[in-house]
Amino acid sequence: MGDVLGIVLKRLGLGLITLLVISILIFFAVELLPGDIAEAVLGQGATAENLKAMREQMGLNEPAIVRYLEWLWGAVRGDFGVSLISQRSVADTIGPRFAATLFLACYAAVIAVPVAITLGIIVALLRDSVFDRVANVLTLTSISSPEFFLGYVLVLYLAVKNPLFPALANVNFQDVGTFELYYKTFLPALTMVLVVVAHMMRMTRASIINLLASPYIEMARLKGTPAWKVIVKHALPNAWAPIINVVALNLAYLITGVVLVEVVFVYPGIGQLLVDSVTKRDFPVVQACCLIFAATFILLNLAADVGAILTNPRLRHPK
Amino acid sequence: MADEKKDLLLKIRDLRIEGYSDEKWLEIVHGVDLTLHKGEVMGLIGESGAGKSTIGLAAMGFARDGCRISGGSIEFDGMELTTTSESDRRALRGSRIAYVAQSAAASFNPAHKIIDQHTEAPIHYRIRKRLEAQEDAMELYERLRLPNPQEIGFRYPHQVSGGQLQRAMTAMAMACRPDLIIFDEPTTALDVTTQIEVLAAIRDIVEQFNTAAIYITHDLAVVAQMADTIKVLLKGNEVEEADTETMLKSPKEDYTKSLWAVRSFKRPQKSRPGGDAVPVVSVENVDAAYGDTKVLSNVSFDVYAGMTVAVVGESGSGKSTTARCITGLLPPTSGKILMNGVDMPPSYKDRTKEELRKAQMIYQMADTALNPKVRICDIIGRPAQFYMGLRGAALKSRVDELLDLIELEPSKYYNRYPPELSGGQKQRIGIARALAADPTFIICDEVTSALDQLVAEGILKLLDRLQKELNLAYMFITHDLATVRSIADEVVVMKQGEVVEAGPKNEMFTPPHHPYTDLLLSSVPEMDPNWLTTVLEERGVDNIGEAATV
Numbered sequence: 090m091g092d093v094l095g096i097v098l099k100r101l102g103l104g105l106i107t108l109l110v111i112s113i114l115i116f117f118a119v120e121l122l123p124g125d126i127a128e129a130v131l132g133q134g135a136t137a138e139n140l141k142a143m144r145e146q147m148g149l150n151e152p153a154i155v156r157y158l159e160w161l162w163g164a165v166r167g168d169f170g171v172s173l174i175s176q177r178s179v180a181d182t183i184g185p186r187f188a189a190t191l192f193l194a195c196y197a198a199v200i201a202v203p204v205a206i207t208l209g210i211i212v213a214l215l216r217d218s219v220f221d222r223v224a225n226v227l228t229l230t231s232i233s234s235p236e237f238f239l240g241y242v243l244v245l246y247l248a249v250k251n252p253l254f255p256a257l258a259n260v261n262f263q264d265v266g267t268f269e270l271y272y273k274t275f276l277p278a279l280t281m282v283l284v285v286v287a288h289m290m291r292m293t294r295a296s297i298i299n300l301l302a303s304p305y306i307e308m309a310r311l312k313g314t315p316a317w318k319v320i321v322k323h324a325l326p327n328a329w330a331p332i333i334n335v336v337a338l339n340l341a342y343l344i345t346g347v348v349l350v351e352v353v354f355v356y357p358g359i360g361q362l363l364v365d366s367v368t369k370r371d372f373p374v375v376q377a378c379c380l381i382f383a384a385t386f387i388l389l390n391l392a393a394d395v396g397a398i399l400t401n402p403r404l405r406h407p408k
Numbered sequence: 409m410a411d412e413k414k415d416l417l418l419k420i421r422d423l424r425i426e427g428y429s430d431e432k433w434l435e436i437v438h439g440v441d442l443t444l445h446k447g448e449v450m451g452l453i454g455e456s457g458a459g460k461s462t463i464g465l466a467a468m469g470f471a472r473d474g475c476r477i478s479g480g481s482i483e484f485d486g487m488e489l490t491t492t493s494e495s496d497r498r499a500l501r502g503s504r505i506a507y508v509a510q511s512a513a514a515s516f517n518p519a520h521k522i523i524d525q526h527t528e529a530p531i532h533y534r535i536r537k538r539l540e541a542q543e544d545a546m547e548l549y550e551r552l553r554l555p556n557p558q559e560i561g562f563r564y565p566h567q568v569s570g571g572q573l574q575r576a577m578t579a580m581a582m583a584c585r586p587d588l589i590i591f592d593e594p595t596t597a598l599d600v601t602t603q604i605e606v607l608a609a610i611r612d613i614v615e616q617f618n619t620a621a622i623y624i625t626h627d628l629a630v631v632a633q634m635a636d637t638i639k640v641l642l643k644g645n646e647v648e649e650a651d652t653e654t655m656l657k658s659p660k661e662d663y664t665k666s667l668w669a670v671r672s673f674k675r676p677q678k679s680r681p682g683g684d685a686v687p688v689v690s691v692e693n694v695d696a697a698y699g700d701t702k703v704l705s706n707v708s709f710d711v712y713a714g715m716t717v718a719v720v721g722e723s724g725s726g727k728s729t730t731a732r733c734i735t736g737l738l739p740p741t742s743g744k745i746l747m748n749g750v751d752m753p754p755s756y757k758d759r760t761k762e763e764l765r766k767a768q769m770i771y772q773m774a775d776t777a778l779n780p781k782v783r784i785c786d787i788i789g790r791p792a793q794f795y796m797g798l799r800g801a802a803l804k805s806r807v808d809e810l811l812d813l814i815e816l817e818p819s820k821y822y823n824r825y826p827p828e829l830s831g832g833q834k835q836r837i838g839i840a841r842a843l844a845a846d847p848t849f850i851i852c853d854e855v856t857s858a859l860d861q862l863v864a865e866g867i868l869k870l871l872d873r874l875q876k877e878l879n880l881a882y883m884f885i886t887h888d889l890a891t892v893r894s895i896a897d898e899v900v901v902m903k904q905g906e907v908v909e910a911g912p913k914n915e916m917f918t919p920p921h922h923p924y925t926d927l928l929l930s931s932v933p934e935m936d937p938n939w940l941t942t943v944l945e946e947r948g949v950d951n952i953g954e955a956a957t958v
Contacts, residue, residue: 301473304510312507312529402564
């Protein structure tokens, strides 16, 4: 197990370097946008004098590299600066929004992952049957429709024509009860489930079917093991590594790819905040959001690698 | 054993099996009959493609994906397997008919402990409860002379050696005390010294429980030890069947006789050139390591022009590692590699093109050593172009010449791709590719072990002819002592990275031997059906266990 710990530490170190590179990219990408923060803040009232004073005050006359280092130094200590719009600290602005997005992601993941893996096992068992083909077509359809479109279709059928769920999910976390919360956020969660299930299900199916030609699968069949048990007990434990990788990638997508879904359902998550901040040129918030997304990807991929190692018996039980 | 009439167990009549290829069904087994009584062992023998495994699996009412049983009847203990339901057929598998596969390492599930795989069938069929089944497994492990029978089952397959796994798999087949076991080449992947233990263990346990068995192999000497009757198959047809004694002494059919005569190829032993002849390759006190693990220590031997040095030993003894040192793929940690008396740089990266050209390799698996997407003319032409700078018409005539040398019609094979060729033809292409560099020294790494015996003999004859014509020096890596006997001039015996004995072939094959050489030599199965019994008696049962741990 010492090896695993070593690998984790090494990957964490690499992750930090990746994050640093990304922070540079984000900072200078924002620099490339036309206009600067002072112009954005002052908007119509941007006279030359005002601009000069504002730039002086915000330290914008310093070279970009110095400002980057200052920003980085702040970010390392958890201080991402101050939102230009609300004048509140970026951490306070993002905190509740990120928590809301995490809640929605977990809600969707708790439904999507078990459903995807169970469906994957079933279609692997019934491969080339009608059920397999229908599932194939349906999942391909959902995977190839944009998520905002899926969202609107769900709103049309489950909120407008059959008013089962509310079309808007603009919940206020302090004011709603637990049940109401799940009820109000069901449609955005369902949209995201539909988007990610297909990918995970198809990978589960593929990696199980990949193993069915192995001699140990033939051996299990020749021991009289029933077909479902051959798949669940003999194929699945050896198929985890690719499945875990796809699951992690999709979990990351649930957090970082929700922008459009949040906008469609007016859900107060980090995606909507990002969209608002970009339109309003609230650069400190944009930078912090991007950094959080990057960190999410890195951490989930690391978790997937560790998971893949932990499911490999050769690594878990060395000679 | 076989002569007394016992109860009928398995009756196969006019069995036909089809395989799906190129979008149509082709018959691969053409009406085979097979009759087996309780407690009887039948050997099925033939080259690859003879349909041995397919027939063995059909006896379980099983056809691999892409195959189907298309005709005939399979009657097991009064039950007709071709017409019963799949669930009834499945209920026989593991309980009344068990299977032992060729590679235990691949046939045990890497994700589960050995004992959990062992107890799966008895628990599933409610023959034993978990704890009882585990107790029973340990008892079987003990009977099969596995070390630490109480503990070994709780390991994962990758934590146990190949020979031990093969015995554990035999134990697993016994878990429900089946009436019939199909052994599908159970010792083919093992070293001779390990094979002998597994053979002894299988024979003992089959006798103890009076289990009937179908023993599938391509090795005649092995089947002679195990079977009461032998059936010879060729391309899905039965050639002949007789009891073992008769089959060995007086086979009727020409094909059987040709199988029996395979090991007849032998060439006279050459001795080293006298005077101050310089060896083509000298390995001097070479040590090598993979990372921190030392794998070779103080290996030395010489190879002279026109001679064949066979390097023998079990897997893991350092044979292929030595070859990697000579070619510079693995730079030795100390010692020297000399070619024609000239010191070679340790790594291939530092060697000149001319130095690289002189030493070429032929690999065991021609399948993986040839790029399936490249035409034969390019596979052979590439080294000729790279080392000799040949282009255009000169290159084409060189490739034609090389194809002639390996006895393949140039006009027919020039533009073909490796997957269109048979195993023996692919190995010939491998040889031609080595020859294209016009080398003085060729390393043959187990070049015949993946081939059928008749095909292998053709390759050995070809290599011998090429050696005479081109005055080549061969380093012949093998674990097969019969091959050594037929083609080697000198023999180097390796064990755990060291040379234990070396010398001219005739000396090596006449006593006194080094104890390890003796163990290797005496482990090679002979055609005499009493060979196994005799060897086991000579060694004493305890010695076998020791041989396993050496």
